Amino acid sequence: MIEHQLDVQAPSHQYPIYIGSHIINQFDLYAPHIGQKTFIVTNPTIAAHYLTPLQQMLSEHQIEHTAILLSDGEQYKNHDSLNQIYDALLTHHADRKSTIIALGGGVIGDTAGFAAATYQRGIAFVQVPTTLLSQVDSSVGGKTAINHTLGKNMIGAFYQPKAVIADLNTLNTLPERELSAGMAEVIKYALLGDAAFLQWLEQHMAALMAKDATLLAQAVYHCCQMKADIVAQDEKEQGVRALLNLGHTFGHAIETEMGYGTWLHGEAVSAGMVLAAKLSQQLGCLNAEDVQRVEHLLTQAHLPIAPPKFAYPKWLAHMSHDKKVQNGQMRFVTLTKLGKAVISQIDNTDLLQRSLQDYLA
Amino acid sequence: MIEHQLDVQAPSHQYPIYIGSHIINQFDLYAPHIGQKTFIVTNPTIAAHYLTPLQQMLSEHQIEHTAILLSDGEQYKNHDSLNQIYDALLTHHADRKSTIIALGGGVIGDTAGFAAATYQRGIAFVQVPTTLLSQVDSSVGGKTAINHTLGKNMIGAFYQPKAVIADLNTLNTLPERELSAGMAEVIKYALLGDAAFLQWLEQHMAALMAKDATLLAQAVYHCCQMKADIVAQDEKEQGVRALLNLGHTFGHAIETEMGYGTWLHGEAVSAGMVLAAKLSQQLGCLNAEDVQRVEHLLTQAHLPIAPPKFAYPKWLAHMSHDKKVQNGQMRFVTLTKLGKAVISQIDNTDLLQRSLQDYLA
Numbered sequence: 001m002i003e004h005q006l007d008v009q010a011p012s013h014q015y016p017i018y019i020g021s022h023i024i025n026q027f028d029l030y031a032p033h034i035g036q037k038t039f040i041v042t043n044p045t046i047a048a049h050y051l052t053p054l055q056q057m058l059s060e061h062q063i064e065h066t067a068i069l070l071s072d073g074e075q076y077k078n079h080d081s082l083n084q085i086y087d088a089l090l091t092h093h094a095d096r097k098s099t100i101i102a103l104g105g106g107v108i109g110d111t112a113g114f115a116a117a118t119y120q121r122g123i124a125f126v127q128v129p130t131t132l133l134s135q136v137d138s139s140v141g142g143k144t145a146i147n148h149t150l151g152k153n154m155i156g157a158f159y160q161p162k163a164v165i166a167d168l169n170t171l172n173t174l175p176e177r178e179l180s181a182g183m184a185e186v187i188k189y190a191l192l193g194d195a196a197f198l199q200w201l202e203q204h205m206a207a208l209m210a211k212d213a214t215l216l217a218q219a220v221y222h223c224c225q226m227k228a229d230i231v232a233q234d235e236k237e238q239g240v241r242a243l244l245n246l247g248h249t250f251g252h253a254i255e256t257e258m259g260y261g262t263w264l265h266g267e268a269v270s271a272g273m274v275l276a277a278k279l280s281q282q283l284g285c286l287n288a289e290d291v292q293r294v295e296h297l298l299t300q301a302h303l304p305i306a307p308p309k310f311a312y313p314k315w316l317a318h319m320s321h322d323k324k325v326q327n328g329q330m331r332f333v334t335l336t337k338l339g340k341a342v343i344s345q346i347d348n349t350d351l352l353q354r355s356l357q358d359y360l361a
Numbered sequence: 362m363i364e365h366q367l368d369v370q371a372p373s374h375q376y377p378i379y380i381g382s383h384i385i386n387q388f389d390l391y392a393p394h395i396g397q398k399t400f401i402v403t404n405p406t407i408a409a410h411y412l413t414p415l416q417q418m419l420s421e422h423q424i425e426h427t428a429i430l431l432s433d434g435e436q437y438k439n440h441d442s443l444n445q446i447y448d449a450l451l452t453h454h455a456d457r458k459s460t461i462i463a464l465g466g467g468v469i470g471d472t473a474g475f476a477a478a479t480y481q482r483g484i485a486f487v488q489v490p491t492t493l494l495s496q497v498d499s500s501v502g503g504k505t506a507i508n509h510t511l512g513k514n515m516i517g518a519f520y521q522p523k524a525v526i527a528d529l530n531t532l533n534t535l536p537e538r539e540l541s542a543g544m545a546e547v548i549k550y551a552l553l554g555d556a557a558f559l560q561w562l563e564q565h566m567a568a569l570m571a572k573d574a575t576l577l578a579q580a581v582y583h584c585c586q587m588k589a590d591i592v593a594q595d596e597k598e599q600g601v602r603a604l605l606n607l608g609h610t611f612g613h614a615i616e617t618e619m620g621y622g623t624w625l626h627g628e629a630v631s632a633g634m635v636l637a638a639k640l641s642q643q644l645g646c647l648n649a650e651d652v653q654r655v656e657h658l659l660t661q662a663h664l665p666i667a668p669p670k671f672a673y674p675k676w677l678a679h680m681s682h683d684k685k686v687q688n689g690q691m692r693f694v695t696l697t698k699l700g701k702a703v704i705s706q707i708d709n710t711d712l713l714q715r716s717l718q719d720y721l722a
Contacts, residue, residue, distance in 0.1 A: 036688050090511040095686040120684045121517045150451040156482045157518060323481045325456040327397050
């Protein structure tokens, strides 16, 4: 049953997000967006739960389908996995009318989306996010990418899906660690742009972590709505969209330093948001109580609030690859208050070092 | 001196093509389109002629520059070269305001353009085509790509440059074989859409092959104008733009079968255009005299008119990967008369086999 439908009005392309329960095999949601030949990109963990029913649905409607199973984990969001998709597409004679169905979390969506963006200069794809993180964030808005050993998400494209089909029921099979990781992105939306939603989350975090279906649906819908609004304003991250990177500059440094997959992306973003809050405190915008409030909410979601310790030059080196760097200047998303984010260029690296001081090796 | 300026009115982005002599180091043509940090992608052959002056020009204007030298040849239009560019960009901290300058022929332009399309989800690039082929065709219109072992240009993006700077003087250092290869694309424009231009080429081919500067400038300008018109109508090859692939379905099969770089792209397109003419004859649209006229003009440009011999199933296998295939149906660009091309779906493979019959192993 579809509980919510949103439309993303991106300048390059408009498309629907369907949010509901037991909609993952609802053919009429797919039908307008797919060709005669489909390629389901997923991983073995997700496939065990959802692949066979999806294949049956496609077969029943005489749609050809080929499954492409990538290894599971952020460390596989790389060129080898991308090439595995290209090889399968070419071997099975995918053409420009073929469609990729990205069935899984952020790694699957980002990799499959980038394959769709670049195979024969672009074919259609449908996002079927099966994790909280991908439902609230990565499946919406057309950011596709793979990692490079020197930096996360360094190779990619802005390329919108034809549709997003978010089945809340898939969250029932989600491991708790991944639920937490997704909750980091939910909390991010509240911190960057919605103080009332922050209060709502503080009030309901225990129930959300207990997978209360009604509350989860509300949270997913609210985050998608915020994301859709931001993407409509700024599809290609020339301005306001960069605010969605709250915690991500620090978070990407953690992921790159620790090796992709050691920390989940959402965990790194969680510690990264604490660091962004501390930097905002250094800038005189937040007080100690605000920072504690951020830490408390993240802790309620069973998320780490302290990054791993490593040396300051390593932080600097990783963060100098950040995509917000412009003409060599580092830029961070900081908070002017809880619920309001801005982009700050940080020329004074003392401030930055002080924000990190408790965590330097 | 700029002799001609054209504007490409692509839906996604509008940009100038400058055509002239001794304009490769004219800074005011670059200035509006580049950031503080530039990356010149080229190869050792081109670098020997044009890299140092370009670097001097950039240095004089306090623009940072890094040269990235790819190996020379179609066989290097692949993921390894692409990754060489990514590595250099990351190592030298390229950011979203950095600019790639593609200095060279089609291989350089396609590979560097695809790197620009995908590095950090897209950075600016300027095309500086130094071959006839790239000046009349590949540098204009935003098709970027690399080859895959299973098919040519299979991985790529539609991504427009910020400007094209075509210096006709660079043709003076162009080897004759490459001049011929470029002339194949010039002849292509005449065959697909301009019977008067075909007559003009027949009249002037000897002088063009002798590098008559005035005539070459006219030919380059005319082809760029035709290309700009087509790209303005159909940036992403949903319709009319596919006509620019005249001879390319057969040509790509030749390149893939022989190994990239054995035949130059323009040589393969030349033999491919003869095959397209023969297919058009099979379809009852051209007569034997028309086909001979095509062969004669290509021969005048010192181009091959017969493909290498290989077995029919191999032709079919290579052509089934063509990007014009839709829902499994092969589609070819054919001629209704000399100067007028259409897309034809070929269901009757007997016709196809008969077009190839003289060249089957």
